[in-house]
Amino acid sequence: MLDRIARRLRREQRTARTRVALELVASVRAISRQANELESELRSLTMAYRPTLLAEQGLGVLTAATLIGRTAGAERFPTDAHFARHAGVAPIPVCSGRTERHRLHRGGDRQLNRALHVIAITRARIDPQTRQYLERKRAEGKGNREALRCLKRHLARRIHRLLSMPPVNTDRRTRIQLNSAISVPCLTY
Secondary structure (H helix, E strand, O other): OHHHHHHHHHHOOOOHHHHHHHHHHHHHHHHHHHHHHHHHHHHHHHHHHOHHHHHOOOOOHHHHHHHHHHHOOHHHOOOHHHHHHHHOOOOEEEEEOOEEEEEOOOOOOHHHHHHHHHHHHHHHHHOHHHHHHHHHHHHOOOOHHHHHHHHHHHHHHHHHHHHHOOOOOOOHHHHHHHHHHHHOOOOOO
């Protein structure tokens, strides 16, 4: 797409507007190249530390890196309930009269919550088992939001289990590289 735009701009009359547009195309190319390099670096670091995360359906490199970086070692959470509470996906009971339900937790680590939300939405779109799970929750009388909350809690349990397994590579240098690479703010969301 960028090549097509650049060719068309080169055919245009040389004006300040054309020159600025060509410079923007060059900037987009440079930033895209840099983002791809960073993503490949994160992929190799994640594969060295937690390859099982990348094997999960609906979980990409950036999401896996976010999960690893934001948890700072899942061993510090004694149970998956603690991890879910930290991620902001633990259910909070809400009672009014005879109505008992649960609502979303508004606290916790918002970036970790967002990562779980991205996984949930992606899996709901492409995974038939996840769609069946959501349909089952809706059949139980839960709304779309409540069903999604249940799915995020289920995913938090699964992710905690994957992150709590002993790391494939216990090399301290790799862990430090991964944590420092992930702690840098990413502009490609």
